[in-house]
Amino acid sequence: MLGLRRDAALVIDDGRIVWLGSAVDVPAADERWDCGGACVLPGFVDSHAHLVFAGDRSAEFAARMAGQQYTAGGIATTVTATRAASDEVLRANVARLVAELVRSGSTTFEIKSGYGLTVDDEARSLRIASDFTDETTFLGAHVVPSGIDRADYVDLVTGPMLTACAPHARWADVFCDRGAFDAAESRAVLAAARSAGLVPRVHANQLQHGPGVAVAVEMGAASADHCTHLSDADVDLLAGSDTVATLLPGAEFSTRSPYPDARRLLDAGVTVALATDCNPGTSFTTSMPLCIALAVREMRMTVAEAVRAATAGGASALQRDDVGRLFVGGPADLVVLDAPSYIHLAYRPGVDLIRQVWRGGRLVRDG
Protein backbone atom coordinates (compact mmCIF):
# COMPACT_ATOMS: atom_id res chain seq x y z
CA MET A 1 0.00 0.00 0.00
CA LEU A 2 2.69 2.52 0.97
CA GLY A 3 5.87 0.91 -0.37
CA LEU A 4 7.56 1.08 3.04
CA ARG A 5 11.34 0.85 3.30
CA ARG A 6 13.24 0.27 6.53
CA ASP A 7 16.78 1.56 7.26
CA ALA A 8 16.53 3.63 4.13
CA ALA A 9 18.51 6.61 2.88
CA LEU A 10 18.17 9.03 0.03
CA VAL A 11 20.44 11.52 -1.68
CA ILE A 12 19.27 14.97 -2.73
CA ASP A 13 20.99 17.03 -5.39
CA ASP A 14 19.77 20.28 -6.90
CA GLY A 15 16.33 19.91 -5.33
CA ARG A 16 15.74 16.37 -6.57
CA ILE A 17 16.07 12.87 -5.19
CA VAL A 18 18.99 11.34 -7.08
CA TRP A 19 19.44 8.12 -5.14
CA LEU A 20 17.18 6.08 -2.87
CA GLY A 21 17.95 2.77 -1.23
CA SER A 22 19.32 1.00 1.80
CA ALA A 23 21.32 3.14 4.27
CA VAL A 24 24.26 0.73 4.18
CA ASP A 25 24.70 1.35 0.45
CA VAL A 26 24.35 5.13 0.46
CA PRO A 27 26.90 6.87 -1.78
CA ALA A 28 29.11 9.67 -0.51
CA ALA A 29 27.55 13.12 -0.28
CA ASP A 30 28.68 16.63 0.75
CA GLU A 31 26.37 16.76 3.76
CA ARG A 32 24.72 14.02 5.78
CA TRP A 33 21.56 14.07 7.90
CA ASP A 34 20.85 11.23 10.25
CA CYS A 35 17.11 11.01 10.89
CA GLY A 36 17.79 8.58 13.73
CA GLY A 37 15.19 6.02 12.72
CA ALA A 38 12.44 8.58 12.30
CA CYS A 39 9.75 8.07 9.66
CA VAL A 40 10.29 9.97 6.39
CA LEU A 41 7.28 10.56 4.14
CA PRO A 42 6.61 12.41 0.90
CA GLY A 43 5.34 15.92 1.64
CA PHE A 44 1.56 16.05 1.86
CA VAL A 45 -0.40 17.21 -1.19
CA ASP A 46 -3.30 19.42 -0.16
CA SER A 47 -5.50 19.52 -3.26
CA HIS A 48 -8.31 21.68 -1.86
CA ALA A 49 -7.82 24.97 -0.02
CA HIS A 50 -9.49 28.39 -0.02
CA LEU A 51 -6.77 30.72 1.22
CA VAL A 52 -7.47 34.11 -0.40
CA PHE A 53 -9.81 35.92 1.95
CA ALA A 54 -10.09 38.50 4.69
CA GLY A 55 -12.22 38.79 7.82
CA ASP A 56 -12.92 36.61 10.81
CA ARG A 57 -15.79 34.14 11.21
CA SER A 58 -14.98 32.67 14.59
CA ALA A 59 -18.25 33.99 16.05
CA GLU A 60 -20.18 32.10 13.35
CA PHE A 61 -18.30 28.93 14.30
CA ALA A 62 -19.15 29.41 17.95
CA ALA A 63 -22.81 30.00 17.06
CA ARG A 64 -22.87 26.85 14.94
CA MET A 65 -21.40 24.85 17.80
CA ALA A 66 -24.20 26.30 19.91
CA GLY A 67 -26.79 24.80 17.55
CA GLN A 68 -27.11 26.90 14.39
CA GLN A 69 -26.99 25.00 11.05
CA TYR A 70 -24.48 25.66 8.26
CA THR A 71 -25.78 26.87 4.90
CA ALA A 72 -23.81 28.02 1.86
CA GLY A 73 -24.92 31.63 2.60
CA GLY A 74 -22.19 32.19 5.20
CA ILE A 75 -19.76 32.72 2.33
CA ALA A 76 -21.27 36.20 1.79
CA THR A 77 -19.69 37.43 5.04
CA THR A 78 -16.21 36.59 3.77
CA VAL A 79 -16.97 38.03 0.31
CA THR A 80 -17.74 41.43 1.85
CA ALA A 81 -14.52 41.44 3.90
CA THR A 82 -12.42 40.18 0.98
CA ARG A 83 -13.66 42.83 -1.44
CA ALA A 84 -12.89 45.53 1.14
CA ALA A 85 -9.33 44.29 1.78
CA SER A 86 -6.24 45.66 0.03
CA ASP A 87 -4.01 43.43 -2.09
CA GLU A 88 -1.38 43.69 0.65
CA VAL A 89 -3.75 42.39 3.32
CA LEU A 90 -4.91 39.51 1.12
CA ARG A 91 -1.34 38.58 0.19
CA ALA A 92 -0.27 38.66 3.84
CA ASN A 93 -3.21 36.45 4.80
CA VAL A 94 -2.30 33.89 2.12
CA ALA A 95 1.37 33.99 3.16
CA ARG A 96 0.45 33.27 6.77
CA LEU A 97 -1.75 30.30 5.84
CA VAL A 98 0.80 28.94 3.37
CA ALA A 99 3.43 29.10 6.13
CA GLU A 100 1.06 27.10 8.35
CA LEU A 101 0.45 24.53 5.62
CA VAL A 102 4.16 24.05 5.00
CA ARG A 103 4.90 23.76 8.71
CA SER A 104 2.23 21.04 8.84
CA GLY A 105 4.07 19.10 6.14
CA SER A 106 2.23 20.10 2.96
CA THR A 107 4.73 20.72 0.16
CA THR A 108 2.22 20.97 -2.70
CA PHE A 109 -1.09 22.79 -2.31
CA GLU A 110 -3.95 24.13 -4.36
CA ILE A 111 -5.45 27.59 -3.79
CA LYS A 112 -8.93 28.63 -4.97
CA SER A 113 -10.44 32.02 -5.58
CA GLY A 114 -14.13 32.35 -4.71
CA TYR A 115 -14.42 35.14 -2.16
CA GLY A 116 -14.24 38.01 -4.66
CA LEU A 117 -17.14 37.15 -6.99
CA THR A 118 -16.60 40.19 -9.21
CA VAL A 119 -14.41 40.19 -12.31
CA ASP A 120 -11.71 42.28 -10.65
CA ASP A 121 -11.82 40.60 -7.24
CA GLU A 122 -11.68 37.07 -8.65
CA ALA A 123 -8.82 38.00 -10.99
CA ARG A 124 -6.80 39.61 -8.20
CA SER A 125 -7.46 36.63 -5.90
CA LEU A 126 -5.96 34.33 -8.53
CA ARG A 127 -3.05 36.69 -9.24
CA ILE A 128 -2.21 36.62 -5.53
CA ALA A 129 -2.67 32.83 -5.33
CA SER A 130 -0.32 32.41 -8.31
CA ASP A 131 2.48 33.97 -6.26
CA PHE A 132 2.31 30.94 -3.96
CA THR A 133 1.40 27.93 -6.13
CA ASP A 134 0.90 26.76 -9.71
CA GLU A 135 -2.22 24.88 -8.61
CA THR A 136 -4.67 27.77 -8.80
CA THR A 137 -8.40 27.28 -9.17
CA PHE A 138 -11.01 29.71 -10.47
CA LEU A 139 -14.06 29.39 -8.19
CA GLY A 140 -16.20 32.30 -9.37
CA ALA A 141 -19.10 29.84 -9.10
CA HIS A 142 -18.86 29.60 -5.31
CA VAL A 143 -22.24 31.21 -4.60
CA VAL A 144 -24.37 33.80 -6.38
CA PRO A 145 -23.44 37.06 -4.65
CA SER A 146 -26.16 39.43 -3.50
CA GLY A 147 -27.30 42.17 -5.84
CA ILE A 148 -27.20 40.17 -9.07
CA ASP A 149 -29.69 37.88 -10.79
CA ARG A 150 -28.67 34.19 -10.94
CA ALA A 151 -28.72 33.90 -14.73
CA ASP A 152 -26.80 37.17 -15.08
CA TYR A 153 -24.21 35.91 -12.63
CA VAL A 154 -23.70 32.63 -14.51
CA ASP A 155 -23.27 34.71 -17.69
CA LEU A 156 -20.65 36.80 -15.89
CA VAL A 157 -18.78 33.73 -14.58
CA THR A 158 -18.77 32.03 -17.99
CA GLY A 159 -17.97 35.29 -19.81
CA PRO A 160 -15.92 38.28 -18.66
CA MET A 161 -14.93 36.78 -15.30
CA LEU A 162 -13.59 33.61 -16.92
CA THR A 163 -11.70 35.68 -19.50
CA ALA A 164 -10.06 37.74 -16.74
CA CYS A 165 -9.28 34.72 -14.55
CA ALA A 166 -8.24 32.00 -17.01
CA PRO A 167 -4.68 33.35 -17.49
CA HIS A 168 -4.06 32.95 -13.74
CA ALA A 169 -5.75 29.58 -13.18
CA ARG A 170 -5.07 25.93 -13.99
CA TRP A 171 -8.42 24.63 -12.70
CA ALA A 172 -12.06 25.71 -12.52
CA ASP A 173 -14.36 24.67 -9.70
CA VAL A 174 -18.09 25.01 -9.03
CA PHE A 175 -20.04 24.57 -5.80
CA CYS A 176 -22.82 22.27 -7.02
CA ASP A 177 -25.03 21.96 -3.97
CA ARG A 178 -28.07 23.27 -2.12
CA GLY A 179 -27.90 27.06 -1.89
CA ALA A 180 -25.18 27.28 -4.54
CA PHE A 181 -25.41 26.11 -8.19
CA ASP A 182 -27.67 23.48 -9.78
CA ALA A 183 -26.64 20.85 -12.34
CA ALA A 184 -27.39 22.93 -15.44
CA GLU A 185 -25.57 25.99 -14.08
CA SER A 186 -22.61 23.86 -13.00
CA ARG A 187 -22.37 22.24 -16.44
CA ALA A 188 -22.45 25.66 -18.10
CA VAL A 189 -19.67 26.97 -15.84
CA LEU A 190 -17.44 23.92 -16.37
CA ALA A 191 -18.04 23.73 -20.13
CA ALA A 192 -17.04 27.37 -20.54
CA ALA A 193 -14.01 26.85 -18.30
CA ARG A 194 -12.94 23.83 -20.32
CA SER A 195 -13.14 25.84 -23.54
CA ALA A 196 -10.86 28.39 -21.88
CA GLY A 197 -8.30 25.64 -21.20
CA LEU A 198 -9.09 25.04 -17.51
CA VAL A 199 -9.66 21.58 -16.09
CA PRO A 200 -12.85 21.09 -14.03
CA ARG A 201 -13.18 20.19 -10.36
CA VAL A 202 -16.48 20.16 -8.43
CA HIS A 203 -17.62 20.79 -4.85
CA ALA A 204 -20.07 17.89 -4.86
CA ASN A 205 -22.61 16.34 -2.51
CA GLN A 206 -21.46 18.10 0.65
CA LEU A 207 -24.71 19.35 2.13
CA GLN A 208 -27.12 16.80 0.71
CA HIS A 209 -27.41 14.21 -2.02
CA GLY A 210 -27.51 15.99 -5.37
CA PRO A 211 -26.18 15.97 -8.93
CA GLY A 212 -22.63 17.14 -8.08
CA VAL A 213 -20.81 13.83 -8.47
CA ALA A 214 -22.68 12.96 -11.68
CA VAL A 215 -21.86 16.37 -13.14
CA ALA A 216 -18.20 16.00 -12.10
CA VAL A 217 -17.86 12.63 -13.84
CA GLU A 218 -19.81 13.78 -16.90
CA MET A 219 -17.61 16.86 -17.28
CA GLY A 220 -14.37 14.91 -16.82
CA ALA A 221 -13.53 16.67 -13.57
CA ALA A 222 -10.17 15.88 -11.97
CA SER A 223 -11.96 15.52 -8.65
CA ALA A 224 -15.33 15.52 -6.96
CA ASP A 225 -14.74 17.09 -3.57
CA HIS A 226 -16.60 16.36 -0.31
CA CYS A 227 -18.61 13.30 -1.51
CA THR A 228 -20.40 13.22 1.83
CA HIS A 229 -23.87 12.17 0.60
CA LEU A 230 -23.51 9.54 -2.14
CA SER A 231 -25.92 7.12 -3.78
CA ASP A 232 -24.74 3.72 -5.04
CA ALA A 233 -24.96 5.17 -8.56
CA ASP A 234 -22.57 7.98 -7.57
CA VAL A 235 -20.07 5.47 -6.21
CA ASP A 236 -20.33 3.43 -9.44
CA LEU A 237 -19.82 6.56 -11.54
CA LEU A 238 -16.69 7.49 -9.60
CA ALA A 239 -15.35 3.93 -9.75
CA GLY A 240 -15.78 3.87 -13.52
CA SER A 241 -14.07 7.20 -14.10
CA ASP A 242 -10.75 8.99 -13.59
CA THR A 243 -12.41 11.47 -11.23
CA VAL A 244 -10.81 11.35 -7.78
CA ALA A 245 -13.06 11.50 -4.70
CA THR A 246 -11.49 14.12 -2.47
CA LEU A 247 -12.68 13.84 1.12
CA LEU A 248 -12.48 16.83 3.44
CA PRO A 249 -13.08 15.65 7.00
CA GLY A 250 -12.12 19.03 8.45
CA ALA A 251 -15.45 20.31 7.10
CA GLU A 252 -17.52 17.64 8.80
CA PHE A 253 -15.51 18.07 11.99
CA SER A 254 -16.02 21.85 11.99
CA THR A 255 -19.71 21.73 11.08
CA ARG A 256 -20.51 18.75 13.31
CA SER A 257 -21.86 16.87 10.28
CA PRO A 258 -21.85 13.20 9.30
CA TYR A 259 -18.56 12.14 7.70
CA PRO A 260 -18.29 10.63 4.20
CA ASP A 261 -17.83 6.87 4.10
CA ALA A 262 -14.36 6.44 2.69
CA ARG A 263 -14.49 2.67 3.15
CA ARG A 264 -17.37 2.39 0.70
CA LEU A 265 -15.43 4.38 -1.93
CA LEU A 266 -12.17 2.48 -1.42
CA ASP A 267 -13.90 -0.89 -1.55
CA ALA A 268 -15.51 0.13 -4.85
CA GLY A 269 -12.07 0.95 -6.28
CA VAL A 270 -12.42 4.75 -6.29
CA THR A 271 -9.20 6.79 -5.97
CA VAL A 272 -9.52 8.78 -2.73
CA ALA A 273 -7.68 11.94 -1.75
CA LEU A 274 -7.68 13.76 1.56
CA ALA A 275 -7.42 17.55 1.73
CA THR A 276 -7.94 20.25 4.34
CA ASP A 277 -10.59 22.42 2.60
CA CYS A 278 -8.95 25.22 4.58
CA ASN A 279 -11.51 28.05 4.55
CA PRO A 280 -12.80 30.54 7.09
CA GLY A 281 -16.37 29.23 7.22
CA THR A 282 -16.40 25.47 7.54
CA SER A 283 -12.88 24.10 7.96
CA PHE A 284 -10.31 26.56 9.22
CA THR A 285 -7.46 24.10 9.48
CA THR A 286 -4.25 23.78 7.46
CA SER A 287 -3.34 20.47 9.07
CA MET A 288 -3.18 17.38 6.91
CA PRO A 289 -2.17 15.33 9.98
CA LEU A 290 -5.51 16.28 11.56
CA CYS A 291 -7.33 15.18 8.39
CA ILE A 292 -5.46 11.85 8.45
CA ALA A 293 -6.44 11.27 12.08
CA LEU A 294 -10.09 12.13 11.34
CA ALA A 295 -10.15 9.91 8.25
CA VAL A 296 -8.93 6.96 10.28
CA ARG A 297 -11.12 7.58 13.30
CA GLU A 298 -14.31 8.71 11.55
CA MET A 299 -14.23 7.51 7.93
CA ARG A 300 -13.15 3.90 8.26
CA MET A 301 -9.82 4.32 6.48
CA THR A 302 -6.76 2.37 7.57
CA VAL A 303 -3.81 4.53 8.57
CA ALA A 304 -1.93 3.45 5.43
CA GLU A 305 -4.91 4.36 3.24
CA ALA A 306 -5.22 7.77 4.88
CA VAL A 307 -1.52 8.56 4.48
CA ARG A 308 -1.65 7.44 0.86
CA ALA A 309 -4.74 9.62 0.26
CA ALA A 310 -2.95 12.62 1.80
CA THR A 311 0.09 12.17 -0.48
CA ALA A 312 -0.34 10.17 -3.69
CA GLY A 313 -4.14 10.63 -3.59
CA GLY A 314 -3.79 14.41 -3.49
CA ALA A 315 -1.31 14.21 -6.35
CA SER A 316 -3.87 12.24 -8.41
CA ALA A 317 -6.51 14.86 -7.65
CA LEU A 318 -4.13 17.47 -9.07
CA GLN A 319 -3.20 15.16 -11.98
CA ARG A 320 0.44 15.25 -10.88
CA ASP A 321 2.73 12.24 -11.06
CA ASP A 322 5.82 14.04 -9.76
CA VAL A 323 4.67 14.69 -6.17
CA GLY A 324 3.08 12.68 -3.36
CA ARG A 325 5.67 9.89 -3.55
CA LEU A 326 9.42 9.52 -3.22
CA PHE A 327 11.32 8.34 -6.28
CA VAL A 328 14.62 8.95 -8.03
CA GLY A 329 14.18 11.98 -10.28
CA GLY A 330 11.30 13.40 -8.23
CA PRO A 331 11.43 16.63 -6.22
CA ALA A 332 12.91 16.35 -2.73
CA ASP A 333 9.64 17.17 -0.95
CA LEU A 334 9.94 15.34 2.36
CA VAL A 335 8.47 15.27 5.83
CA VAL A 336 10.51 13.86 8.70
CA LEU A 337 8.29 12.85 11.62
CA ASP A 338 9.17 12.97 15.28
CA ALA A 339 8.02 9.37 15.35
CA PRO A 340 9.25 5.93 14.28
CA SER A 341 6.22 5.21 12.07
CA TYR A 342 3.61 6.95 9.91
CA ILE A 343 1.01 5.29 12.15
CA HIS A 344 1.70 7.94 14.78
CA LEU A 345 -0.02 10.51 12.53
CA ALA A 346 -3.35 8.94 13.50
CA TYR A 347 -2.28 7.33 16.77
CA ARG A 348 -1.22 10.68 18.33
CA PRO A 349 -3.97 13.10 17.20
CA GLY A 350 -3.43 16.78 17.87
CA VAL A 351 0.29 16.37 18.51
CA ASP A 352 2.67 18.24 16.21
CA LEU A 353 4.85 15.37 14.98
CA ILE A 354 6.52 17.25 12.13
CA ARG A 355 10.25 17.51 12.85
CA GLN A 356 11.46 18.65 9.44
CA VAL A 357 9.97 19.68 6.13
CA TRP A 358 12.07 19.70 2.96
CA ARG A 359 10.63 21.40 -0.09
CA GLY A 360 12.46 21.13 -3.40
CA GLY A 361 15.53 20.05 -1.46
CA ARG A 362 15.41 23.06 0.84
CA LEU A 363 14.93 22.63 4.58
CA VAL A 364 11.89 24.85 5.23
CA ARG A 365 11.08 23.64 8.72
CA ASP A 366 13.62 22.35 11.19
CA GLY A 367 12.26 21.49 14.61
Ligand SMILES: [Zn+2]
Ligand atom coordinates in the same frame (compact mmCIF):
# COMPACT_ATOMS: atom_id res chain seq x y z
ZN1 LIG B 1 -14.05 23.85 -0.53
